Amino acid sequence: MGEHKNTCPVCASSMRPIGGCYSICKTCKYMMSAEPPGAGAEVVSLGAVREKNFRFICRVIKEKFSSLDLKTVLDVGSSTGHFLDVAAAEGFSVTGLEPDARLADETRLRGRDVVAGFFPGADGIRGQKYDVVIFNDSLEHIPNIQEALRGIKAHLGEAGLAIVNLPTSDGIIFKASSFLYKLGIKTPFGRLWQTGFASPHVHYFNLRNLRRLFENNGFKLQYSSPLRYYTIKGLWPRISCKSPFLVSFFVWLALILLYPLLRLRSDCFVACFYLPRI
Numbered sequence: 473m474g475e476h477k478n479t480c481p482v483c484a485s486s487m488r489p490i491g492g493c494y495s496i497c498k499t500c501k502y503m504m505s506a507e508p509p510g511a512g513a514e515v516v517s518l519g520a521v522r523e524k525n526f527r528f529i530c531r532v533i534k535e536k537f538s539s540l541d542l543k544t545v546l547d548v549g550s551s552t553g554h555f556l557d558v559a560a561a562e563g564f565s566v567t568g569l570e571p572d573a574r575l576a577d578e579t580r581l582r583g584r585d586v587v588a589g590f591f592p593g594a595d596g597i598r599g600q601k602y603d604v605v606i607f608n609d610s611l612e613h614i615p616n617i618q619e620a621l622r623g624i625k626a627h628l629g630e631a632g633l634a635i636v637n638l639p640t641s642d643g644i645i646f647k648a649s650s651f652l653y654k655l656g657i658k659t660p661f662g663r664l665w666q667t668g669f670a671s672p673h674v675h676y677f678n679l680r681n682l683r684r685l686f687e688n689n690g691f692k693l694q695y696s697s698p699l700r701y702y703t704i705k706g707l708w709p710r711i712s713c714k715s716p717f718l719v720s721f722f723v724w725l726a727l728i729l730l731y732p733l734l735r736l737r738s739d740c741f742v743a744c745f746y747l748p749r750i
């Protein structure tokens with residue numbers, strides 16, 4: 473898949489296997505899974521939390537970066553087109569990029585512009601420039617991260633912004649799952665990586681190593697913020713779709729009881745990187 477599995481793509485230290493298909497960088501704590509990646513397979517019942525996060529991100533683009541006058545947006549891995557709908561309603565000119573033909577077709581039926589294919593190789597975006605290139609839960613699925621970074625540079629216009637919205641290995645749920653994994657209880661950890669699902673995560677970053685990766689490649693972190701990882705609304709179907717009833721029930725109950733605590737150290741965040749042109 474183009475990347476050396478034993479070398480950290482962030483800091484070039486050696487990766488240490490931690491069992492299963494997973495490894496971690498000893499230096500910067502970047503994590504990798506060797507699970508073969510795939511396309512598509514929408515995670516169900518994320519609508520409510522996504523809606524809140526997408527509106528928040530659109531406000532960030534407008535308010536924090538008003539001087540850049542950002543208009544055109546490429547949404548890499550546009551999936552069901554939810555972000556395209558929110559961003560279009562906020563006045564942005566949006567294009568989706570989606571490898572799953574069914575999801576792309578459904579989004580086009582709502583009048584959205586969706587290009588078929590993977591980032592950055594898709595024919596339909598060749599030579600195109602955008603003010604914003606955004607990854608909503610998609611960067612962690614792209615096997616060759618260096619190629620993705622080159623793609624961002626190629627597709628960002630002057631004064632462009634790369635925005636990454638993704639899960640973090642600093643989150644409380646991830647930390648708890650890692651702890652259970654070390655004790656031999658491996659299911660929650662695998663679930664966070666979506667191991668065994670159609671589209672597993674290849675990478676797990678935190679803000680520090682994601683920032684280091686981008687800044688090594690000429691970007692500058694301009695803004696970051698925790699995002700909501702879940703809302704009470706929509707939590708039950710999201711959990712119960714993948715686990716037996718009793719397991720689902722106790723996970724659901726724990727997540728409701730811990731909700732105030734988990735908001736303090738969320739399991740996902742958004743980071744905005746500016747690319748200065750020399």
Ligand SMILES: [Zn+2]
Pocket residue numbers: 480481482483484485497498499500501502
């Ligand atoms: Zn590293």
